[in-house]
Amino acid sequence: MTAILSTPTTTISHPDQRLAERSRADDFKAFPAVLKSEWIKLSTLRANRAILALTILAGGFTSWAVATLITDEVLVVSVVYIYSTVLTAVFAAVAGILLFTSEAQHGTLAGTLTAQPARWVIAAAKTVTAGTIGLVLGAGGMAAGYVGAVAGGLELGDTSGMAATTLWALLFTTLAALFGLGVGMVIRHGSGAISSLLVWWLVVENLLTLFLPATVARFLPFFAGNGLLAIQSDTATADSIAVALTRPENALLFGGYTFALLIIGTVLLYRRDTN
Numbered sequence: 001m002t003a004i005l006s007t008p009t010t011t012i013s014h015p016d017q018r019l020a021e022r023s024r025a026d027d028f029k030a031f032p033a034v035l036k037s038e039w040i041k042l043s044t045l046r047a048n049r050a051i052l053a054l055t056i057l058a059g060g061f062t063s064w065a066v067a068t069l070i071t072d073e074v075l076v077v078s079v080v081y082i083y084s085t086v087l088t089a090v091f092a093a094v095a096g097i098l099l100f101t102s103e104a105q106h107g108t109l110a111g112t113l114t115a116q117p118a119r120w121v122i123a124a125a126k127t128v129t130a131g132t133i134g135l136v137l138g139a140g141g142m143a144a145g146y147v148g149a150v151a152g153g154l155e156l157g158d159t160s161g162m163a164a165t166t167l168w169a170l171l172f173t174t175l176a177a178l179f180g181l182g183v184g185m186v187i188r189h190g191s192g193a194i195s196s197l198l199v200w201w202l203v204v205e206n207l208l209t210l211f212l213p214a215t216v217a218r219f220l221p222f223f224a225g226n227g228l229l230a231i232q233s234d235t236a237t238a239d240s241i242a243v244a245l246t247r248p249e250n251a252l253l254f255g256g257y258t259f260a261l262l263i264i265g266t267v268l269l270y271r272r273d274t275n
Contacts, residue, residue, distance in 0.1 A: 042099070045098065047098055060151075063081055067152020081149050090176070092137045095137065095177060097184035119269050127262060135174050201222045217240070228247055228251060228254070
């Protein structure tokens, strides 16, 4: 009799094969855990607490200073309380940038991606977290602005439009934080992303608005973002006022820029190395 010996074989799964075996349902089930992880990382980053404190201080001081120092026009609380929102949006954008770049620069992104291979889940969790940051900073800045305006001795004024103004302002700060997240995902370096954003926002766009026709300048991203506040600029001309976009149009435009950056950042998250 001839004995036939069979050699046991071991099948080794390739990492890509294991990833392919994951279903979309598994990714959705993992989302709450990834979101919780993002909140833990957010709460341990001291820069975020500093940004929140600066937002509240800037909001209160700006309104108080305007109420105290400007005496040649009639000002009321219902208008002045949102004056610091542009600065709040800047802080929100910086916080959104740090939400991604702090991981990319300190080497913790690789561990995050190892724990959760589905990168779209990480991008979605960071998007929700960044939007919440913008919402909280916007609310805190306007609350401080309200208190500062009252402390400055201003009358309350007509409050009929405050609810709508507040919602548009919150949309601006929320989108600004998401915009910052997109910039951070694209550039990946904290100081480079922050400096690029601030130079474009505070310098380049202001120069472009001086040289571009009003019909073109109104489509610049932060020109549209500022339009959500409906604050009349001292540099506004009759031509720029005549062709100004409405708040819904500005929201769609600024939101479109933000969405495009997030999509590009997510694609790059898939294509780039983790370190």
